[in-house]
Every structure is written in structure tokens, then in C-alpha cells.
Amino acid sequence: MQTTNGISILQIKNTQVSVCNNKKKEELIQFDQFDEDLIPKSKLFSPMNVNLNLKCVENYGNNKIYDINETGPNEQQNKSDQLLDQLNSKQRMDTSLLQVNVMTERLNNQNLIFYAPQYIPDVQHFLTQPVPVDKIVQCTLIKNKKGFCNFYPKFELYFSESLKFLCAGKRQSTKRKSNYIISSNVENFNSNNKSVCIGNLKYGTIENSFYLYDNGNDPNKSGQLETTRREYAVYFYKKSSLGLKSINVLIPSVINGQPQDFKPITQNQGIQKAFSQSKNENVMQLVSRPPTFSEEKNAYQLKFTQRVRAASNKNFIIISNNQQNDEEFILQFGKCGDEYYNLDICHPLSILQAFALCITQFEIKLK
Structure with missing residues (x-):
């Protein structure tokens, strides 16, 4: 050296x-x-x-x-078990995209205040509510490959600074593809336990789509609207014209500090259907930032803050669909070590919506 x-x-x-x-x-x-x-x-x-x-x-x-x-x-x-036995396994980097880590003052430019309360009286409410305006939540996601986690992956989310555990998601052993239970308990993933189960991430009927719900009941099995599950987000993946992965995120709009409520009984009542209706103000669209071509490097590249330390095809940035300022983001997700990823979340996303989106990165396989 x-x-x-x-x-x-x-x-x-x-x-x-x-x-x-x-x-x-x-x-x-x-x-x-x-x-x-x-x-x-x-x-x-x-x-x-x-x-x-x-x-x-x-x-x-x-x-x-x-x-x-x-x-x-x-x-x-x-309390977790000891996570990730080693950080020194051999790793391959994605060569399709050059990722540049520029030490910008992006967080300062956005005038954001770091938000990581030590005491959280209602964990479920905290995780499902939008991040406050002008604040940023910095988390670290860990993919746990220990034991049976190779077959049923488990992802755990912590505050980056204090290492306070927030939630975990684990793939379920079902016939359907890529269904996850998201829990506020690192070991308990019982969907019937409403005190710890805060979300269900399900692979959609449309190819390369995922749906995020709360712990309510399937409308086909529930006879009451009060107990029907709430829809938090819809995630769509497709290949861009450059052959790179493109992400579309649909979430309920936040009006007067509160997200709009979606409890679809039929497929014609959910977030996706509402968005397809022109000028629907109850749904917000977020997109992944497209890479730019660098003539100097002869490659496509994305700019990240210093919290992203390694190139990976899992790295991405989410912005609003009409955003012009390339120094701002709503979500930034990127690798910082073997099976370690840093996640920065801003308004209007909630921690749960952001965490579920990051899990889909490990499940999607575009053809």
C-alpha cells in the first residue's frame, strides 16, 4: 500500500x-x-x-x-445471534455499472436533520409513518445467511449510529414466490401475532411486481372492512432502454402529514388502480435515478454519498418522478461491506416502505 x-x-x-x-x-x-x-x-x-x-x-x-x-x-x-461470521469471503463486483462515490455535501444541501430517536413508544407506528419533513433516517441493513437463511433469507435493519434494532424480514416457506413477513422482533415471524408482525411483502400477480401490506387480513378471507389489510406500497421493476434495472414505486400520498388510506377489497380499489386514473392525487410515484454516461470512464455511473462504499448491482437511488436536482434523493441504498448495506431514508417514505423495497432488490431477477 x-x-x-x-x-x-x-x-x-x-x-x-x-x-x-x-x-x-x-x-x-x-x-x-x-x-x-x-x-x-x-x-x-x-x-x-x-x-x-x-x-x-x-x-x-x-x-x-x-x-x-x-x-x-x-x-x-x-437480541440477534452473532451476525455474519466473517467479512472476508471472496466477492465479485458488478461490472455493468461504474459507481462513483463523490464526497459531496449532499446531506447539507438538502438541509436534513438526522432522525434516530432513542425511545420509541410505539414501534409499529414509528416504522409505518412517513419520515418527518427535513429529516433523514440512516440505517444499516444486514443480510443474514446463517443456517437455513440461505434458503429462507432474513434481513435485519438497525439504526446505523446506535445499532438499535428496528425490524427484520424473512422469506416464508410458501408455494408463492418471494413472500416475506416483516416483524419488529428479530426471531418471531408469526403472521398471526399482530403485536410483532408489522408488514407482509408479497410477489405480485403482475410479473416483476411486489405489494406491501400491513398485518390485516386478506379481503378474500375477511368479512369486515375494519380487519382488511392496508396497502402500503407497490413496487415495479423493468429493464430500461440501456438494459439496466429500473424501479417504479407507488405509495399513498401524504396529505397534512398523514398517508392516504388504501384497503382494497378488489383489484380495482388498490394503489395501482388509483394511479392508473389520470390526475389521482392520492398516489405518489417515485422512480430510480437513471445512471449517466461518463465519456471519461466509458461507462454508466451513479453518484452516491460516502456511506456507499462498494460497487454492487443492488445499489440504487430513489427520487420523485419530476425531480430536477441531481444532488437530492428520497432513498439511497448501497453496499458498505460483505452483506452489509447502508440505507438513507427521507420524506415521504416510511422506514417500512424503504426496508421492503430494499428486500425486493435481492429477489428480483429481470430477464
């Missing part, structure tokens, strides 16, 4: 990767694959070089995580 003006430069297969310090503005350039004979990946993603926003990283030589869920006495049921 050599150092130039305080910036560590790592030579990997004749490709330079600049690891930024807090004072310099440099670019994190995508590379194809680690050659562990030259430099172990554990050194590149160690706490010495990259801030993973995880205070509990110890003994970075072994890259093990200990006591990642530091909860109080009233939250002991949410």
Missing part, C-alpha cells in the same frame, strides 16, 4: 481504488474482483479504511461482529 497526500491507494490487478479520508474528495472506482494474493479483502473493508458505521466491529483481522444489537432490558427479545 502506498500513500499520496493522505489518501491510501490500493493496487488491485492494475486498477487503482481510492479510499477517501474525511478531508479529501476522491472517487471510489469499481474494480472487477479481489486478488487475495495481492491484498486480502478484509484489509480493504477493515475499520481502518472504511467506516462501516458499526461500532461493535472488533478484531478486524478476523472480521467478526459481536453484540451487534445493543438493546435495553425491555428489548431483550430482539
Whole structure:
């Protein structure tokens, strides 16, 4: 490793990767694959070089995580097992998109205040309500591959700074494709337990679509409107003209601080149908930011803040469908380590809507 003006430069297969310090503005350039004979990946993603926003990283030589869920006495049921045994497994990077990490003042430009309350009296209400205007919630998502999680993946969400557990989603062993229960308890995914089950993410009848509901009942099985499930969001994926993944998000509009209520009894009463009606003010459309072509790099690229540390085809940015300012975002999701992803959420999304959208990134396979 050599150092130039305080910036560590790592030579990997004749490709330079600049690891930024807090004072310099440099670019994190995508590379194809680690050659562990030259430099172990554990050194590149160690706490010495990259801030993973995880205070509990110890003994970075072994890259093990200990006591990642530091909860109080009233939250002991949410304690995780030791997550992610190692950070040093071999990793391949997506080469279809060059991702540039620019140390901009994007968060300052948006005049956002970090929002991470220590005491949350009603977890379900907190997770399902829109993030307050002019605030940003910074979380870290962890994909747990331990044990049977290879077959039934589990994703856990924490505040990045305090490591307070927020919620977890786990794929269910059903015949239908990609159904997830989202729970406020890291171990309990019983959909009948309304005290912990806060959401259901289901693969849609339309190809490459997902629907997010609360813990209410299926209208085909419920005889009462009061107990019918509420629809929180609809996610659509398609290939763009560039052959890259494009995301459309439909959510209830937020009016006077409250999201509009959708409890569809039939397919003609949901968010998707309401959006198809012209000038419907009860539904808001969000889209993924398209990459721009860099003639210098001869590749398509996206700009992320410093919380995104590694190139991945899971990385994406969500904006409003009519947004012009390329320095602002509503959601930013990107890799920061092996099976670790940072998630930044702004109004009008809720934490639950954002978390469910990120889970779909691991399920979608466009042809």
C-alpha cells in the first residue's frame, strides 16, 4: 500500500481504488474482483479504511461482529445471534455499472436533520409513518445467511449510529414466490401475532411486481372492512432502454402529514388502480435515478454519498418522478461491506416502505 497526500491507494490487478479520508474528495472506482494474493479483502473493508458505521466491529483481522444489537432490558427479545461470521469471503463486483462515490455535501444541501430517536413508544407506528419533513433516517441493513437463511433469507435493519434494532424480514416457506413477513422482533415471524408482525411483502400477480401490506387480513378471507389489510406500497421493476434495472414505486400520498388510506377489497380499489386514473392525487410515484454516461470512464455511473462504499448491482437511488436536482434523493441504498448495506431514508417514505423495497432488490431477477 502506498500513500499520496493522505489518501491510501490500493493496487488491485492494475486498477487503482481510492479510499477517501474525511478531508479529501476522491472517487471510489469499481474494480472487477479481489486478488487475495495481492491484498486480502478484509484489509480493504477493515475499520481502518472504511467506516462501516458499526461500532461493535472488533478484531478486524478476523472480521467478526459481536453484540451487534445493543438493546435495553425491555428489548431483550430482539437480541440477534452473532451476525455474519466473517467479512472476508471472496466477492465479485458488478461490472455493468461504474459507481462513483463523490464526497459531496449532499446531506447539507438538502438541509436534513438526522432522525434516530432513542425511545420509541410505539414501534409499529414509528416504522409505518412517513419520515418527518427535513429529516433523514440512516440505517444499516444486514443480510443474514446463517443456517437455513440461505434458503429462507432474513434481513435485519438497525439504526446505523446506535445499532438499535428496528425490524427484520424473512422469506416464508410458501408455494408463492418471494413472500416475506416483516416483524419488529428479530426471531418471531408469526403472521398471526399482530403485536410483532408489522408488514407482509408479497410477489405480485403482475410479473416483476411486489405489494406491501400491513398485518390485516386478506379481503378474500375477511368479512369486515375494519380487519382488511392496508396497502402500503407497490413496487415495479423493468429493464430500461440501456438494459439496466429500473424501479417504479407507488405509495399513498401524504396529505397534512398523514398517508392516504388504501384497503382494497378488489383489484380495482388498490394503489395501482388509483394511479392508473389520470390526475389521482392520492398516489405518489417515485422512480430510480437513471445512471449517466461518463465519456471519461466509458461507462454508466451513479453518484452516491460516502456511506456507499462498494460497487454492487443492488445499489440504487430513489427520487420523485419530476425531480430536477441531481444532488437530492428520497432513498439511497448501497453496499458498505460483505452483506452489509447502508440505507438513507427521507420524506415521504416510511422506514417500512424503504426496508421492503430494499428486500425486493435481492429477489428480483429481470430477464
